[in-house]
Amino acid sequence: MGRILFWAIATVMLAGATHLAVVLFTPDISMASLIGRITAATAVNRMVVLEPEETATLVHEINPDLAYAVCPYDIVDNDLQITLEIPDTYWSISIYNERGDNIYxxxxxxxxxSYLVLRLVQKASASDETLVPSLTEGNAVVVRTSSLRGVIMLRAMVPNGAYRQRIRDVLAASRCAPQARETS
Structure with missing residues (x-):
């Protein structure tokens, strides 16, 4: 009886440890995999509108009501300026670091x-991190971060199939380009 109880407890503990490991590490691995796929498939510091097939392959999102544009970024040498032409439907922009954490x-x-300029800048110190930047005059946002590499993802709602090309054209007008660092 003691041997059966020992193996039952050992099995439950092993199953619990396995479950905990999957719950804790799968999201990080999944997001890192997403960023790796996007970075390998597109140019760094350049906004690219994804075709629906690319979205399914790279992003693994199956929402046909959204159009996607991505920009893998690297701000080691230069800041990055993202100029967004905004569609008149729902849209969102997210910035993910190389570990997959959503930083903005x-x-x-x-x-x-309907127009936005977002500048991604290396933070100078730990106290310099911009957690919740606000819009300034001219619809400009400066995001200060310690994340030197990652992916910027722009999503826009496609109300119906007739608007898909119009939304894609608006996303295609968005730019993601290195900018010289400002010196103080």
Whole structure:
């Protein structure tokens, strides 16, 4: 009886440890895999509108009501300026670091603008991190981060199939380009 109880407890503990490991590490591995796929398939510091087939392959999102544009970024040598042409439907922009952590998100309701300039800048010190930047005059946002590499993802709602090309054209007008660092 003691031997059966020992193996039952050992099995339950092993199953619990396995479950805990999957719950804790799968999201990080999954997001790192997503960033790796996007970075391998597209140019760094350049906004690319994904075709629906690419979205299914790279992003693994199956929402046909959204169009996607991505920009793998690297701000080791230069800051990055993202110029967004905003569609008149729901949209959001998210910035993910190389570990897959979401470091910044903004959507249409928060911005209230049809044009936006977002500058991604290396933070100078730990106290320099921008947690919740706000829009300034001219619809500009500066995000200060210690994440030197990652992916910027722009999503836009496609109300129906007739608007898909119009939304894609608006996303294609968005730019992601290195900018010289400002010196103080």
């Amino acid at each position: 998100t903004l959507n249409d309701r928060q911005a209230g603008a």
